[in-house]
Amino acid sequence: MSAGLQKSLAWCGVAFVLVLFPGLLMAGLLPPMPPTRTAEQVAQFWATNTGLKRCGLVVMLAGSALPVPFSTLIAARMKQLEGRFTPLAYAQIIGAALSVVAIVLPVCAFAAASYRPERDPQITQALNDLGWLPLVMFWPPATVQCLAIGFAVLGYRGTAPIWPRWLGYYNLWIAFIFAAGGLAVLFKTGVFAWNGLLAFWLVAAFFGTWYVVMTWQLLTTISHQLIDLGEDADGNRPR
Amino acid sequence: MTARSQVTALALPGGAGPRTQAPRRVPGEDGIWVFVLGDMTVFALFFATFMYSRGKNPHAFSQDHHSLDVALGTTNTILLLSSSLFVALGVTRIRAGNHRGGFGLCVTALGCGVGFVVVKTVEWSHLFLAGKSVGSSEYFSYYFMFTGIHLAHVLVGAAVLCRLIWMTRQSESSERQRTLCETGGIFWHMVDLLWVVLFALFYVLG
Numbered sequence A: 001m002s003a004g005l006q007k008s009l010a011w012c013g014v015a016f017v018l019v020l021f022p023g024l025l026m027a028g029l030l031p032p033m034p035p036t037r038t039a040e041q042v043a044q045f046w047a048t049n050t051g052l053k054r055c056g057l058v059v060m061l062a063g064s065a066l067p068v069p070f071s072t073l074i075a076a077r078m079k080q081l082e083g084r085f086t087p088l089a090y091a092q093i094i095g096a097a098l099s100v101v102a103i104v105l106p107v108c109a110f111a112a113a114s115y116r117p118e119r120d121p122q123i124t125q126a127l128n129d130l131g132w133l134p135l136v137m138f139w140p141p142a143t144v145q146c147l148a149i150g151f152a153v154l155g156y157r158g159t160a161p162i163w164p165r166w167l168g169y170y171n172l173w174i175a176f177i178f179a180a181g182g183l184a185v186l187f188k189t190g191v192f193a194w195n196g197l198l199a200f201w202l203v204a205a206f207f208g209t210w211y212v213v214m215t216w217q218l219l220t221t222i223s224h225q226l227i228d229l230g231e232d233a234d235g236n237r238p239r
Numbered sequence B: 001m002t003a004r005s006q007v008t009a010l011a012l013p014g015g016a017g018p019r020t021q022a023p024r025r026v027p028g029e030d031g032i033w034v035f036v037l038g039d040m041t042v043f044a045l046f047f048a049t050f051m052y053s054r055g056k057n058p059h060a061f062s063q064d065h066h067s068l069d070v071a072l073g074t075t076n077t078i079l080l081l082s083s084s085l086f087v088a089l090g091v092t093r094i095r096a097g098n099h100r101g102g103f104g105l106c107v108t109a110l111g112c113g114v115g116f117v118v119v120k121t122v123e124w125s126h127l128f129l130a131g132k133s134v135g136s137s138e139y140f141s142y143y144f145m146f147t148g149i150h151l152a153h154v155l156v157g158a159a160v161l162c163r164l165i166w167m168t169r170q171s172e173s174s175e176r177q178r179t180l181c182e183t184g185g186i187f188w189h190m191v192d193l194l195w196v197v198l199f200a201l202f203y204v205l206g
Helices: A003-026 A039-047 A050-063 A067-082 A087-115 A121-137 A140-154 A165-181 A197-229 B002-011 B017-021 B032-056 B058-065 B070-095 B099-129 B138-167 B175-204
Strands: none
Touching (some): A003 A067, A039 A121, A050 A087, A067 A140, A067 A197, A087 A121, A087 A140, A140 A165, A140 A197, A165 B032, A197 B032, B032 B058, B032 B138, B032 B175, B058 B138, B070 B099, B099 B138
């Protein structure tokens, strides 16, 4: 595979962040609304600037699958670490694929909330809850993804590691951070509620930086693979 | 805190005593410090949010504080501090090649860790029976969330200790295994350190 194509796959990670967060801003989801808002206030929220909010949701949806090419490059690297038997690479891919649901499911619920501003506010509030709760609570696949990367890096026994071992520990730590939103359903106020410092802001900040760090680490591996396989920059093997 | 300084001195054989001539090195693997410092930063954020909320509502926090059983909290503090000491002694033995001695000490440390989980279960059961739960007040939201997240760390630490104990069954260990053993010890000390701060925040601050 050419180095240029590999770089494109790696940059999908940063691209995801650059699409997702502006999408959240456009949709009015950043900063998140407090869970204590009444049905009328929620309906009012979705009835104002509805066009811009819908466009924001479309942008979020458009970016939602960018982690797919990004995580397949991670998986290809993990296979180099694991050898011929590569369950962790598969766990990582499946974790990444399921994490896409954490964006798609809330976007669909928010889209439905914004779709009919004239309806009963109670229904809009229910759809709004159905958007916020999974957006903040959907942690297990992302945690599995990070744990798989962490264990693959730390489990490597060879002499030519493609990633530093700190990246393994970093992924284990991030796996733990991602779980912070998991109990959002228990709270309507405070730091663990869906708009809270720990359940939302902490996870959002580390979620964003994780993609940047992993993109950077993927970019550092590209020259390695060319050396390993004896390919030139266009992916051709010299005769 | 003499126990902790003792632990540190024992965990850093190159840093004290007659062997100060040895080249300075970071204990364990370099990478574990990314995890430890990252995790401690997040807990520091936890503690800061707790103190901020407590500052806004000191009376309610003080009232809820009295529902906690300080004796159980103190028991747990003693259990974790002792287990940290046993781990430090055990790691020193394993690094010196004395696996038999390391085995006993690590099993004792694991026993203290299990004791911590049992005491925590008893304490939580009492609180649940008394009608306290995650949603019952701001103080108890913090209490159950922070001690719950810490408990998850204790369980991970117990799994790491099991791995170390398993390693001591062999008569010889490689340099990689000895480093792994020290790395596991560092994680357990972190779990202990975080509990000491949680203990101070929830049980001691009136």
